[in-house]
Amino acid sequence: MLAQPGKDVRVLAGGQSLIAALNLRLSQPDLLVDISRVVDWKxxxxxxxxxxxxxxxxHAQIACSAHVRGHVPLLALAAPFIAHPAIRxxxxxxxxxxxxxxxxxxxxCLIALGATMRLERSDGMRKIPALNFFRGLYETAxxxxxxxxxxxLPAREPDEIHLFDxxxxxxxxxAIAGLAMSVRFEKARIAKLNLGFLGVGSTPLSAPRLAQACMGLSAAEAGLLAKQTLAEEIEPSSDHHASADYRVHLAQVLMGRLLTRAAQQMEQAS
Ligand SMILES: Cc1cc2nc3c(=O)[nH]c(=O)nc-3n(C[C@H](O)[C@H](O)[C@H](O)COP(=O)(O)OP(=O)(O)OC[C@H]3O[C@@H](n4cnc5c(N)ncnc54)[C@H](O)[C@@H]3O)c2cc1C
Structure with missing residues (x-):
């Protein structure tokens, strides 16, 4: 059904965004395919x-999964921030x-975790990294x-700390701005850092140059570096919620805050 040439065919999953778009006539597909009962994809x-x-x-199943809490706690930390219980x-x-x-x-979260996306259609399946999946504003691969x-989602490395705010x-x-972080320290120095900023660009952003420059730094030093250089790597726009400058400020504060929390968790664990 999805492969019909020349037709605007949409799939309906939880309906929490698409039904609103249909009601407002923002989306007017020729055909709607309800996939919500396909058990293989649950x-x-x-x-x-x-x-x-x-x-x-x-979202709610992810929030309360013991597997998720044990292996990718980042998702369990982020889930409560998504909308309200009825939507989750x-x-x-x-x-x-x-x-x-x-x-x-x-x-x-998916870019901070290095996730792989499984995409299928009638003639086959392909996998792509999450980082390459998000192409632009509401645009994917x-x-x-x-x-x-x-x-x-790859298995968490020993000592890898997940944080979200x-x-x-x-x-x-x-969110006006947010950050998903996966970090690992060796002798109180950052040995691995993956970032996923939200709300500060047209896609989620991993700020790879900053993450790389943080290698070998302490949490405090990395927080300072984020203050000095993060603005070069994120590209928020101003809107009626917040100015671009304010979003940059929030992203810097969130990075410093999560690094401080990570350092505290590392000290408690050692
Ligand atoms: C009041 C409100 C507040 C919200 N707040 C937040 C928030 O804070 N954070 C947040 O992240 N989200 C928020 N949401 C959005 C919510 O998370 C939705 O659940 C989500 O965006 C869409 O998921 P869905 O399963 O309902 O998808 P649907 O609404 O069914 O579909 C959304 C779009 O994705 C396509 N689609 C769905 N599944 C697939 C698939 N498997 N393959 C290909 N295409 C697919 C559909 O065709 C459609 O274009 C909010 C929604 C509302 C109504």
Whole structure:
């Protein structure tokens, strides 16, 4: 059904964004395909390489999964920031990442975790890194007739610390700025750092130059470096919620705050 040439065919997952868009006539597809009961694309599974999460797994299922808390705690930390319980009960991981709202939590988490996206259509399957999936504002690498069926998450390294925080006007609102972080220290120096900023560009951003420059620094030094150089790597725009400068400021504060928390967790663990 998705492969019909010349037709605007949309899949319906949790409906938490698409139904609103249909109601407002922002989206008027020729055909709507309800995939919400496809069991193969639901659930969370453990593999030797890490975890797989089906595209139709809801935000709430991810939030309370013991597998997620044990292997990718970043997702459990971020889930409570997504909307409200009613939306988390219906909205899906796949719906969120395919919508590709730059202020959404899951896309930023997936790039910070180095996730792989599993894309399928009638003539085959391909996998691409999350970093290459988000192409622009509400734009992804999905091709016509293609559907996201799941994501693969690598196993957490020993001593890897996951952190998430964001700033929003009210609990449940989309974030003005946020940060997903995965960090590992060796002798109190950063040995691995993956970042996923949300709300500060047209896609989630990994700020790779800053992450690389933080190698070998202490948490405090890296926080200072973020203050000095982060503005070169993120490209927020101003809107009625916040100015671009304010978003940069928030991103710098969040980075310093998460690094401080990470250092505290490292000290408690040692
Ligand atoms: C009031 C409100 C507040 C919200 N706040 C937040 C928030 O703070 N943070 C946040 O991240 N989100 C927020 N959301 C959005 C919410 O997370 C949605 O659940 C999510 O964006 C869409 O998921 P869904 O399963 O409902 O997808 P749907 O609405 O069913 O679909 C969304 C889009 O993705 C496409 N799609 C869905 N699944 C797939 C798939 N497997 N493969 C290919 N394409 C697919 C659909 O065709 C459609 O274009 C909010 C929503 C509302 C209504």
């Amino acid at each position: 659930g969370i599974g453990q593999t030797s390489a890490g975890l797989t999460i089906g595209a139709l797994t809801t 009960n219906s909205g899906t991981l796949g719906g969120s990442v395919c919508l590709a709202d730059p202020a959404a939590e899951w896309p930023a 999905l091709e016509p007739g293609e559907i996201l069926t799941g994501v693969e 964001e700033f929003a006007r009210r609990p449940g609102d989309f």
